[in-house]
Amino acid sequence: MKKKIEELWGARQKERIGSTETGGFAFECPESPGIYHIQEGFLIAELVNPANDQRVEPGEEGELVLTPLYRNGMPLLRFKTGNLVKSAKEARCRCGRNYLSLEETDHGIVIRRLDKLLKIRGVLIDPIAIENIVRQFEWFGEEYRILFEKKGEMDEIRVQIELKDQKELKEFEKARLNLMEELKRKLMVRIDVEFIPFGKLARFEEKAKRIIDLR
Ligand SMILES: [Zn+2]
Incomplete structure (x- = not known):
């Protein structure tokens, strides 16, 4: 499907990720495949250790916590997504962006759901x-x-x-x-x-x- 769309439009297709509660929040980097930049102008994103809610270091795994800044009707403050993700190690991507970024793993962007713990x-x-x-x-x-x-x-x-x-x-x-x-x-x-x-x-x-x- 992806290949078909790319051929039809003569364009490169990139993924976006989002959730029902927060809307879209990240996009795949055009230059670094498997790296997803979080759109920090639209929301505040944090990665925390699910056991103690402390922030994790770059390159570590943590629960994605989101605070969308422009949602109407259903405000969310530090919404715990229940998704375990891995943050990118590099503070600045080769595309020049220095947003908080997620790295795709062998299990996908979401390593696993945390509500099973x-x-x-x-x-x-x-x-x-x-x-x-x-x-x-x-x-x-x-x-x-x-x-x-x-x-x-x-x-x-x-x-x-x-x-x-x-x-x-x-x-x-x-x-x-x-x-x-x-x-x-x-x-x-x-x-x-x-x-x-x-x-x-x-x-x-x-x-x-x-x-x-x-x-
Ligand atoms: Zn990038």
């Missing part, structure tokens, strides 16, 4: 990161659950993992402690591990939810 004891946890560790566990069966619970005043995470082996659960105590240690080392938060005999967790295809927030 869950906050626990001040740390943002990505359930996908837990899943990646659990799936590499040598005794992992077919299913797992991640439970967010409240114990007293504290939020706790418990991962239920189905074992592929039918042996007694107590024989896996050492493996369980090792896995807990690995989760803590990689995710910086204590996560309890509970092993479940094979076949005792509902299958995901049966519309069972894998992430359950009980807080």
